[in-house]
Amino acid sequence: MENQYLIMYNETLFYDLVLSFAKGIGPVNTRKLLSYFGSSKELCIAKNNKLRQLGVSKKLISSLKLPDNLRKAEKEMKYLESRKIMAVRYTDEVFPNRLKNCHDAPFLLFCKRKLNLNNKKILSIVGTRNMTLSGKHFLMNLIKELKKYNPVIISGLAYGVDICAHREAIKNDLSTIGILAHGFDRIYPKNHYDTALEMLNKGDLYTEFTSGNKPEKANFIKRNRIIAGLSEATLVVESAEKGGSLITADMAFSYDREVFAVPGRPKDIQSVGCNKLITDNKAALLSNAEDLAFSLGWEPEVDQIQTLNDREPYLMDADEKRIYSVLLRSERMDTEDLSIESGLDIKKVLAKLLQMELKGFVLCHPGKVFEAVGRIN
Known part of the structure; x- marks a missing residue:
């Protein structure tokens, strides 16, 4: 009886969750199919022959029709309710417009506060986990200088540049949002838990992953597209020749967003990635907050x-x-x-x-x- 009430209470979210548990559908196909069927429920209960007519593979049809998806959705709804976690659909008014305009945007975002990010100045700051003292000092000064523009700072809560960006934003009373590569049932890394709690005072945590999803390698790449997609600009503070921050920068570049990189000496290992972004004309060289604000047309608030x-x-x-x-x-x-x-x-x-x-x-x-x-x- 309890489960029936839960389903009736929010049928739309229930079927959105059922759809999210179907493996192999992906955000692009989800949005295409939803544009045809109009709702997750209609998609989930659609006849197999109708789905085949639309070119849906047998494997994906089987995944959509798994009875276990219903059980998982019921369990997840209880979890979301018990933890006061909200789900924002890509058709909702408060779903961030910048992210909505990305072709591979998630159709569901889970969050704690449902912040309205539309018409906000938003900067994502990413970089190496092995941050140098020089990079730390640069980032501390940059965020202090950016305070008068009151931007929202977005990053991935990881070691190094990410956590430094979040903590400096908190220190300067700026909103900051952490994008998770897992469900809300954990914080990774664990020793950033206290910072994550502090972020909820004025910012938020976002994830597209339901509970039980672990911080696996593939999830970090998916996480990175949300970091890039939410922001009007992405700044790479430090990066080696390869790394997740360069993937984020490439994604931001593909979304036609502004990308900035902090230059360094050619022989500095943690500057190689930034220097290459600048050399390849994928990022503008950044040395101070005023140049960033000028490029983005920001005015002090x-x-x-x-x-x-x-x-x-x-x-x-x-x-x-x-x-x-x-x-x-x-x-x-x-x-x-x-x-x-x-x-x-x-x-x-x-x-x-x-x-x-x-x-x-x-x-x-x-x-x-x-x-x-x-x-x-």
């Missing part, structure tokens, strides 16, 4: 600027306010000019700038050139 300006009187002393006011009147300025314009000794300027950078009021560019964060252009 008013609430981010206001938040910074509202904090000024409480977190800056008199000398810091003097330096900050000078920078607000300028595009960028080096320390010598700042010393002259502010009337402060160069040593004091350097000490104050360090404190202001730690507080997030200024950005330091190469050559000891500084810029005020929150400056209205």
Whole structure:
């Protein structure tokens, strides 16, 4: 009786899940068949001869008609309900438009919060699991600089660049979404579990996999297309000659999305992949946040600027306010000019700038050139 109620309560989701358990159908064929039949239920109960007329193979028909799919769907519905996990269909209004426009987009996404990502600035950040200290510092500074644009940061919760991107986004109060290569019944790797929980405060976790799916190699490639498809741009921070981040970049390139790569010295192992993307004209060279924002047409968000300006009187002393006011009147300025314009000794300027950078009021560019964060252009 309980199972009958569950099926009647959400028949559409039930048959969507039945369809998701049919092996070999794939997202492209799923969407084609659904466009013909109109619903998962009609597809699942369609006569075999009708399916054969449409060119569906005997093997796939057998997979669609497996009685075990019904049992699995019932079990999964109970699991989703008990864990408060939501399913978003590709025809739903909140299904991300960018992903929907990809030919191989999943027809179901499982999530915790049902974030509306449409009309949001979205950047995927990927790279090697063996991140260098230089790469880490670059990424930390980049996300700090990007804060005023308030983008959503997407990555795969993996070691190295992925987890660094998520954690820096959290640190800078930005929404961040982790794309899983498995079901919601686990977090891989396990020691990123606490970070995954933190991400749910302002971001989310997405997966196309039902519970029981393990983080197998093929799943990571499927995961990567969602990372690329959700984003308006993909940034590769560091990558060896081969790796998953290059696959993600290729996918983003095939979706006609912007791709950026951080260049490195030719002999650096973790820069080979990035340098090749740039050389092959598959990625634009990226060295700072302003270039990325300019390329994507991003403008600072008013609430981010206001938040910074509202904090000024409480977190800056008199000398810091003097330096900050000078920078607000300028595009960028080096320390010598700042010393002259502010009337402060160069040593004091350097000490104050360090404190202001730690507080997030200024950005330091190469050559000891500084810029005020929150400056209205």
